[in-house]
Amino acid sequence: MTSPVPLIGVRVPPCDRADRVVGAVRRAEELGFDQAWFPDSQLLWRDVFTTLTAAALGTERIGLGTAVTNLATRHPAVVASAARSVAELAPGRFTLGLGVGNSSVGPVGMRPSTGTEMRDGFAMLRSLLDGAEWDFGGGARSRLRDPARVPLYMAASGPRNLRLAGEIADGAVLLSGVSAETLADASARVREGARAAGRAEVPLVASAFCAVTGDVERAARRLKPICAGIAQTGGAKALALSGIHLDVPDRVEGPYPDLVHAEDWDAAVEICSRWVSDEAAAAFARAFCLFGTAEEIAARLRGLGRAGVAGVYLQHVGSYDLPDDLIEAVGGSVLPLLREGA
Structure with a gap:
């Protein structure tokens, strides 16, 4: 019996013109990556939804997602409209990943979202993306025209936010790396949140810095x-x-x-x-x-699949250059090994 293999994604910072970023995503698609995840920080990178729009139009198969945007510098209603717009261009391929906003809020003197704010923001997003009215206060009840269903994932690392992700999100993005101890603890906290809300298991996406090296x-x-x-x-x-x-x-x-x-x-x-x-x-x-080595990384990815991880998104070291070398190295040496045993 073969070992389960998680979906393999790559983190692509919008660090250049959208058309150039799309070139990297298209290459990842050609080499067999399952997903491309885009971080969002308005002063560090180009606008994430502009880049996602170009990626949606420039690819055919690869999954696209934010890892992650936030509900502090972006109002939830604005995020709902942007997410709907991308989802229309990439049907069934877009995932909206959300977090507390660390690298977005800090440089502009704001604070990360609280748990209560995340809970309320998720509720508003779900309602709007489902086409339902939302009470914005002051007598304003409004809905999103032409809504689209979009999976909502929550990124978390601390125990409270991990439990919250299990409670309210369609999936959890684990920011604690892939060490056996921290992964087991993070997974347990997500399951706790899901059980408390009477929900089934929540898909887990783990993030990991990666380098194919001897x-x-x-x-x-x-x-x-x-x-x-x-x-x-x-x-x-x-x-x-x-x-x-x-x-x-x-x-x-x-x-x-x-x-x-x-x-x-x-x-x-x-x-x-x-x-x-x-x-x-x-x-x-x-x-x-x-x-x-490629063999070591492939073995660990299989191990993550056995541990219940549904997806892994790989990161290169650096924020202001595209992960071209990582895409080529993993796509050329690791993914073929995973396909051989699939």
Whole structure:
């Protein structure tokens, strides 16, 4: 009996003109990727829905999704209209992923959405996308003309938001990497939320930084800002479960706009070397990421399928260039191995 294989996606930041971004998505489609996920941050990248529109028109099969947009800088009614517009162009291929807005809200002095705001926003989105009226207050009851059904996924990493995702979302995007310990804990929290709401199991999509390499130690050095950023924003306990003990200051001077999205990545790597050793970065790459040979990565992807993960979206290290190398490496060496055993 063959091992289950999750859907394989790739994260494509809208870091260039939409037509150029679509070229990368089209290549991913040609090589057999199942999904392309687009992050949303209005000051870091081009508009995500503009890019998605171009991708919908420029592809035929590959699934498209936001990973993720938010309901803070974008009003839920505006998100509903944008989602409907993309879904019309890519019938059955579009997933609306939503989160609390970290890299969108921080640079403009706003705060992430609370759990209550996410719950209310999801309710409004569902109502509008179903064609029902919504009471906006002040006597305003309105509906979305020409609605379209769109799956709503919620991205989460902390226990409360993971449970909330299980309670209200059509799927959960797990932001805690693919280490066995954190993945098991995150999955359990999502199931708790689903059971509390009397719902069936919620599909899980795991995110993971990926590199096809025979030298994990060398490649892992570039993960230092990612590792430090996770420790800085409440993930130190999760890292410690895998034996990675870090003490990163709440504020690190230098990288703009933050550690995870630093514009000068080489400088950020050097700065983060104060707290993240080469050994810690390699341990992070092996436990939380998919770094290794094509055979090793294919085996781990099969393992994620056995663990109940429905989809995995792979990320390259970097926010302001397209993942062309990752698409070619995974598409040329990992996906054929997965297809062989399917």
